[in-house]
Amino acid sequence: MSDKKISAAPSWLGLSDDRKQFLFLPERAEVVRRIFELAIGGMGSYAIANYLDERKVPTFTNSESWDHTSIDYMLRNRATYGEYQPKSFAGGHKKGIPSGPPISDYYPAVIDRKTFETAQIARRQNLANRGRKGNDLANIFAGLAKCAYCGHELIFHRVANVQVLACDQVLNGKGCTRTAWTYEDFEITVLPFLAHPALVERAQGDRKVKLVELADKIANLPTSQEPYAVRVDISVLLKGIIAEMVVHSAGIVSNPRLPSASITKDVRGRFLEIRLWDGPLEKCICIS
Ligand SMILES: [Zn+2]
Numbered sequence: 001m002s003d004k005k006i007s008a009a010p011s012w013l014g015l016s017d018d019r020k021q022f023l024f025l026p027e028r029a030e031v032v033r034r035i036f037e038l039a040i041g042g043m044g045s046y047a048i049a050n051y052l053d054e055r056k057v058p059t060f061t062n063s064e065s066w067d068h069t070s071i072d073y074m075l076r077n078r079a080t081y082g083e084y085q086p087k088s089f090a091g092g093h094k095k096g097i098p099s100g101p102p103i104s105d106y107y108p109a110v111i112d113r114k115t116f117e118t119a120q121i122a123r124r125q126n127l128a129n130r131g132r133k134g135n136d137l138a139n140i141f142a143g144l145a146k147c148a149y150c151g152h153e154l155i156f157h158r159v160a161n162v163q164v165l166a167c168d169q170v171l172n173g174k175g176c177t178r179t180a181w182t183y184e185d186f187e188i189t190v191l192p193f194l195a196h197p198a199l200v201e202r203a204q205g206d207r208k209v210k211l212v213e214l215a216d217k218i219a220n221l222p223t224s225q226e227p228y229a230v231r232v233d234i235s236v237l238l239k240g241i242i243a244e245m246v247v248h249s250a251g252i253v254s255n256p257r258l259p260s261a262s263i264t265k266d267v268r269g270r271f272l273e274i275r276l277w278d279g280p281l282e283k284c285i286c287i288s
Helices: 026-040 045-054 068-076 113-128 183-194 197-202 205-223 227-241
Strands: 013-015 022-024 145-147 154-159 162-167 179-182 242-248 271-276 281-285
Touching (some): 045 068, 045 227, 068 113, 179 183, 183 205, 183 227, 183 271, 183 281, 205 227, 227 242
Antiparallel strands (some): 013 022, 154 162, 162 179, 242 271, 271 281
């Protein structure tokens, strides 16, 4: 780095007293890493801001609460992995326009480039998914569950004020089974299955650690003081654990129905299959 004084540092870095060097601040770096992890786990910037507020994580400014725009800015900022893009402010450009090639290893990196790129893919998917915005982390299985009959994603939806999971094709009026699974019932079927000691027992190493962590979060969920934050944690863990989730909302036999038929909820014999990592598909049956 040159002898020139630095005028400003990214919010997660500090400046040395002589303003000639950036300082790596481990606590802030940890927060940035967490933000990327949550984004990769499927959370949008609003949800991440709420999560950090709920956890009382101090902001990097004087502000008392996290702002989704600054989180979004951070998630798009290549300075997080150390890259600096020189800019020209000629012609009165307020934000500046890129001038010359980017310089790598300019800032102390708080994440690696691969994490950054993975987060960009996740961000685009988050933005494309309607209904993820805001406080509502109602569906912790978003992006995970798919229809056994047509392969389309199961979408969170309200039918007569009841929250359900239903096949995308059903909701788009394109047929499929016209069946849905009450969301609450779905969650109380799947979560105990995933927290089952036998499942945890079979896993090894890192996988076991993750399953134990998941089981612990699930067990604490009903009494938690901060259920939203715990649900976020569970959602992030699920995305790392579940490789496939196939939902048979109409049971073994499914008869495609006319797009005009009403949606039937909670069909007897409904079940789902779950594959953890590269393991086998395991059957999870709803007992109600
Ligand atoms: Zn379907």
